Every structure is written in C-alpha cells, then in structure tokens.
Amino acid sequence: QVQLQESGPGLVKPSETLSLTCTVSGGSFNNFYWAWIRQPPGKGLEYIGYIYYTGSTNSNPSLKSRVTLSVDTSKNQFSLRLRSVTAADTAIYYCARFVYYSFGYWGQGILVTVSS
C-alpha cells in the first residue's frame, strides 16, 4: 500500500519561504507523477502542481511564479517551495500521487500557518 507523509515547519513568517517534503513508501516512486494540493481552513481544495520523477514539472498558473518543485529519487521524496508567503497561503498542504489526470493516494496533510 502506497503511503505519503508530508513534513516541514508548521509556522512560517510572512514574506519568507514555505518548504515542505513528501516521503513516499510502500510502492514504486519512479515512473509516477507526484502532486501538491492545498486547502485553506474551512475552504476548498486548490491544485498547486506536480512533478515527474525525472524532474519535469507543471504548476498552477496562479502560483507558478512563486512555486518550485523538486524531487529526490534516492530518498523517494519530492518537495515544494513557495516563496514570499502571506496569510493567504495558510492552509493544509497535501501531497498525492498524480495518475491519469487525477490525484490518487493522498498524504494526511500538514497545516502550515503564515504568521509573524
């Protein structure tokens, strides 16, 4: 059974960079796409982007200028960096396996709060 686990700081200051990592276990990492999705408290879901195990990426145009996605196949991990954060970036961040135009296995999510 594929499992995903998000990790990273739960609190980030405004204007700084949010950095999260997702660790994949229990299944193949290579030959798959891996995605990030977020959900502000009490609100709906928002697609952030996905990365192929080779490093090619796709991002939501509304976030693209601030997003960097990376992958470390030796550790079965992929990462998200979101620059210049504001309170509007406060959300639960989920990682997921992206397959056939959809989000399959999901991590449990990690709440990141942007506050000074």
Place this chain on the structure above:
Amino acid sequence: QTVVTQEPSFSVSPGGTVTLTCGLSSGSVSTTSYPSWYQQTPGQAPRTLIYNTTTRSSGVPDRFSGSILGNKAALTITGAQSDDDCDYYCVLYMGNGIYDFGKGTKVTVL
C-alpha cells in the same frame, strides 16, 4: 476566466439517490476533461472516488458512479448511507496543463 462549478449543497434521504454535477462556467465538460471526484470527511484527507470520468478507485463501493450528463460531469450516489454525509469535490483538466477543483458540494444524509 472559466471556473469549475458545483452545487453548494444537496440533501438526500438514507437509501435515496443523489446526483452531483461538475460543470464549467463557460463551455461543456466532456471525457477529455478527465473528471475525477473526491470525498472528504471533516479533519481527513480527501479520498479518491472516481477518475477518468467513470472509473471507480480501488475499494470504492459500487453505489458511487461517474458519468457525463449533458454538458457536465456527474457523480451519482445510489442507496445513500450515513457515511456519505460529507463534502465532495470534482477536478477537471482545463487544458494547457491546468487542473481546477470545484468549490465542493456538501451532502447531507437525513
């Protein structure tokens, strides 16, 4: 800008049938929108129900089914149970590598 539309809420009786839809503010949804559906209970991560319009994800009961109805994607719950009382989201492929979630439908079973 075209956005994905979903009904804000729906109510269904236990054992009843409800059909949720996922449309576009401009244009039609088709199989090339690759609609997928997700179920989310409070405090939990979403769970994939349907992908590629009609394919049920592993372990999903067959009371959940996906289709295209007219110019929208649809998720039908047949024989609703109390566990189905939660939020449902759809995702559409908008083209040019863009994916967009609907705002979700709150389903109440009572």
